[in-house]
Amino acid sequence: MKTYLRILQFARPYSRFVPLYTIYTFFGIIFGLFNFTLLIPLLDVLFGKVGDEQVAAMVANKPHFNLSIDFFQDFFYYHFGQIIQQQGREGALLFVCIIIIVSVFLANLFRYLAFRVIGALRAHVVRNMRRAVYQRVTELHMGYFSNERKGDLMTRLTVDIQEVEVSVVSTLTVVVREPVSIIAFFVLLFNMSVELTLFSLILLPLSGGIIAGISKRLKRKAQEGQNSLSFILSIIDETLSGMRVIKAFNAEPFILGKFHEQNDRYARIQRSIANKRDLASPLSEFLGVSVVAGLLLYGGTMVLRQESDLSAAEFITYIILFSQVLVPAKAMSGAFSNIQRGLVSGDRVLEVINTEPLIANKPDAKVLPSFRHEIEFRNVGFAYGKKAVLQDINFHIPKGKTIALVGPSGGGKSTLADLVPRFYDPTSGAILVDGHDIRDYTVESVRAQIGVVTQESILFNDTIFNNIAFNKTDATEEEVIAAAKIANAHEFIMHTEQGYQTTIGDRGGKLSGGQRQRLSIARAILQNPPILILDEATSALDTESEKLVQEALTNLMKNRTSIVIAHRLSTIQHADEILVLQKGQIVERGTHEELSQTSGLYAKLTQMQLVQ
Template sequence: MAWLEQKRKRKHSFKEIMSLLLPYLSRKKLGLIFVSVISFLSAIVGLVTPQLIKYIIDIAIPSNNVKLVYLLGGAVLLTAIVTGLLVYATRFYSALYAQQIVMELRNDIYETLQMLHLDYYNEENTGQIMTRVTTDLNAIQSLVSFTLRLLMNGVIFFIGAYAAMISMNAKLGGILLGLFPGFLWLVYWFSKKVRPIFYQSRTKFGEVTSILQENVTGAHVVRGFAQEESEIEKFDKANAEYRDLIVKARIYRSFYFSFMLFLIGLGASIVLLVGGLAVMRGEMGRGEFIAFISYLAMLSGPTRQLTWLVGIIQRALASGDRIIELLSGKKEVQEDPNAIDPPVFKGKIEYENVSFGYDEVVVLKNINVVIPPGQKVLILGGTGSGKTSFVNLIPRFYDPVTGVVKIDDIDIKRYKLKKMRKQIGFVLQETFLFNATIKENIAFGNPEATEEEIIAAAKTAKIHDFISELPDGYQTRIGDRGITLSGGQKQRLSIARTLLTNPSILIFDDSTASVDAETEYHIQEALDILSRGRTTIIISQRISSVKYADRILVFDQGEIIQDGTHEELIKQEGIYKEIYETLAESYVIPSKLLAEGGD
């Protein structure tokens, strides 16, 4: 996990985060230009209104020119209508393009999740990943939308209004300019304070989400161990910490906005005092004074909007850090640019001087073994002996640190990754089923399979009769993670799913570890049919698996310490004999099944 923690310590610059968005922004270049133009026009049109009011008060009314009053009044109405239409267009199209940009970014993040190394999923919890794809992306969407809408409009309006005020009364304009350093300091102070808080709050929200997700999916375990109160306390603690971070950010934000309003109010007070005296002395016309106040009032809107934008930018920077962490995560093993399409495998597997480890912890040491095509190999060993790491190298979930893994005498690194994996079938102890129909779950590895092929696979896996008894048959929907099915039923669905891909190599990882003896018998029966004519590797602690094995490999501390048939190894003093005798005493029924089916 060290690499992930190092990434979390680094904060990315605004330039780096904008470079993340630049490819998406460039693809919407014409749309962004269009939004910028209408935003610019809405600011320009809005700046006209105070000038029209000035002319009405200083020229039209004193001269009793009714026609000019109507004309200028109509112009004010027209500018209001045009401004309203332009503001509507700006809001609509900025939101539209922001959603399109974030949709593309979300798609790329999802694609990245499919390519990330399995270590990422081992080291990062689900809640953090979900928060990055939802809450963090919403912050980016707000950044794009508000920046498009407010930045161009606000900056043009600010510059235009201030220029108009300077032209009308340079003294008053200069006084207002003196408040600007206070505004800049406030923006800098707020930005520096809230970005780390926003980052921490996003991370903490991910933790809250993760606790919730774990307790929903693990509800049976929580209640089975009577840990409801403990889990409630854990959730309350994380939720309270998240609340405290949000409150802390709100405190800074409240001070920020309050001080900003104070600066605006201070400017307004100075204008009313100095400008009012100037009007009384005849140094400034009444219409000019009202126009000046109108510009100042109009400036308060963009000023508040720009202060909002600062908060939005800081939230987006914090979220951008987390999104970049994900996008720059350790990718899956790399495919050779000159990789070849694998032929239909015969199934020979060979390890040559293979060593492997995680974060410098060695788990496999100089493994040399050849598994001939069609052989059924049982792997035994204690926890942490290297069994699962051994089989994880075959589909290239990981690459060895040293040595070579071959299939059919060719280094597996030379094969195209996805096409190679399509010929390797996995049946795992923890079966994952999607929230979909039984038919869709079985056909997951082969979506083009016909209904006849799906039913044939289910029959082979000894699950067809059960499915047929369900009211909706193969169209029956399975709940989240298949919790409405028993462990044995889920395993047999997994076997049917694997069978439908017609793999050349099969790997069973403790696929009967969590079921009763009768269910184990039916699963073993299905596995026996599935493995016929295929190279098969079985990781199991059930001695009933022995009768299906042509060969047994015994692992201990990352090494193969015994290799042979059951008849050969049972005669030797060693770990295999100890494991076999221990399990034979513990599992009486499976031993009877073994005796009934032994050759």
């Protein structure tokens, strides 16, 4: 129930939907009930039960208005009696049939209008929920994506939200309308016969308990199903991303085996869910008809023995009215079964929304002033959980200088660089920009002054122009071309099919590694940040591409403060200072010439690369 109410919060503001839906539902139910109350006079006319004395009693006194069922019943019979007197029984029959047709039309008209409101509400809830999930995903820290499967997140953003729409939001009309309908039916039934209605209330809870038991088991299976589906999407994502490796290792049978195993498991779970869900409706109908049969036997015996206040026509109408209670009851049992699956998806979606980002602006965070003097790492430490990655890091980067980070893999170079744009925050110590702790300033203002070029060029399935002008919506064509020229990218761009309007495919798959990297550099140049982070930007390139990219990086680094991570030590020989990291600590520091003359780790790494 808690999950259901949380989902309904996404329907705010309720004022757009609740008043209209309440009005339409109320009139739909009233006119729907009116149809059945007309059966009594219709049957009385057909069976000749309305004599002159009854007609005279009907028209003897015109009823005075009051809000009660008796008034509306007396009001109808007053005019019904007049029709019989003026137009005879056939005229009265025609009158009742016309009233029934009009009543059915109005009942269905208001029902349709209520569905329109629910349709708008459903779209509103799903839009708000998807917006909230996507926004929270973009706010979460980088470590979250390392711990979660991408396929699972995709499932929550797509399939789970779709399941919430189908199973929860779509059943709002059932959850709201049908209980009101049942209450209205029982008000009429109690008004007709208290004894028979109490008898039916003894039998109905038995069927409700059985349906509830089925639905509870359905929820457990739904949880297993959604987890299985997230595994399938993870396998699909890994297959599409790693197709080159799969084919190179002849691993198609292996990856197919993994997929078939999860696919078969998901199919078994779905079959079990379908069996339980489909059982709810016929079982509720069978139990409902059994209740009606018991009521027919009990009440019919009373009528035949003349032990009941109901006439035969009234008893038939009572049975018909009671059978209509089964329609909303059956709809509610089916909806309750469907909701269980949707609530599982709702829990999974809300789990993402409820995840608090570890990197967030302080309540009093300010905008970081323009970078002027230096960046300082003061006693910086960082740990993933209990595993220490960086320990007691201290150094300064004066404005306009280049600091290089080198060392064995796993030494903490990339983690150290990731602390500057606040992809993570230090677990101890502080990073200061011009003496300001960057944690006291907004994440957006810190990152606005930093450009990042990584080893893996992150590009989007869009045009070359839009990739270079990423998030700079006011960039002109001249500015984009100028950035591309500085990045040594203009020439190859002009040789593509549509120049700057060429679509580069998923992750830039239509371009070579060197071309993708130069587009990333052009993007950073256009942003024109005062601080640069270059994370092994040339390590994955061939010699020719490396030369072009290195020239582009040199152009990019002019008059900028740079942090360069490199495995190829030849690319950072001109750095103002080189920091050698090992096991999360700075073990050496100095210029290339100074470090090369020692017998330390840097000299060994340089010698190893020269031998290669």
